Amino acid sequence: MRPALAERPVDPEVGVLVPFAVEDDAGHVDHARVVKRRATRCALSRICGMCGDSLEWPLAFLGTPDEVEANTFVFPPLHTACAEQALATYPALGDGYLGRPVAPARWALVTTGGFDIERPADRTGDQRLLFHPHSVTSTTWTP
Template sequence: MSGPTVVVRGPVVDGAALPFACVDDAGVGSHDQVVKKRAIRCALSRICGVCGSTLARPIAFVGSSDEALDGEFAFPPCHEACAREVAGEVRQRLGRPERPRRWVLVTTAGFDLVRPARRGEPVSFRPNSVLARETLEP
C-alpha cells in the first residue's frame, strides 16, 4: 500500500469524518456530495480525495462495480490506504446518495480528468492504465 497513515481530517457528519473532496472551503459538507472545486483541485494538484495530501503512485480509485466496468469514477483519486480505509467505513458514501453493496478498488499509474459536457455537471476521473482491480468486501 502507498501513501501516508490515513487521517481523514474533515468534519464528522453522521458519525464519520468527511473526506477532503466532500468538504467545501468553508468546512461544510456531506457524505453524499463531492465538492466540484475540491475534485478539480485533487486532479490538478495530484492530491488525495480522502486526506488531502500529495499523491504518489500507484493512484487508487474507489467506486461502484459499474464505475469500475465503465472505467470512469466520480470520486477523486486517492492513496490506496485511504481508499481502503474509507471503503471499510460503513457510513462513507463518497459523494453518492447511497453506499454501493460493494466497493471496487482500481489502482493505476495515471488518470485523466473528465470535464463535464454541460456547465454545472460533476467532473469524473478515468484511469488510463489499470494496474489492479479488487472488489472490497463489506
C-alpha cells in the same frame, strides 16, 4: 493511517473522518456529494480525495460496479492506504458516503498509474468532474 488523514476533521454526527473531497471551502460537509472545486483541485494538483496530501503512485480509485465497467469514477484519486481506510470505514455506514447518495452493492478499489479527467461538456448536463484511470493495475472488490 497516513498522517494527513489522521489530521482530517471528524464529522461530529457520525464520528468518522471527513474526506477532503466532500467538504467545501467553508467547511460544509455532505458525504453524499463530491465538491466539484475539491475534485478539480485533486485532479489538477494531484492530491488525494481523502487526506488532501500529494498523491503517490500507484493511485487508487474507489467505485461502484457501474463505474468500473465504464472506467469512469466520480470520487477523486486516492492514496492506496487512504482508499483502504475509506473502505474500512464508510461502506458499513450504508447510503450517503464517498460521494454517493446510494451505496453500491459492492465497492471496487482500482489501482492505476494515472488518469485522465473529463470536464462537463456544457453548463446544463451532469456537472461532475469525471476520472478515467488509464493504466489499471488491479481491481479489488469488497465482499
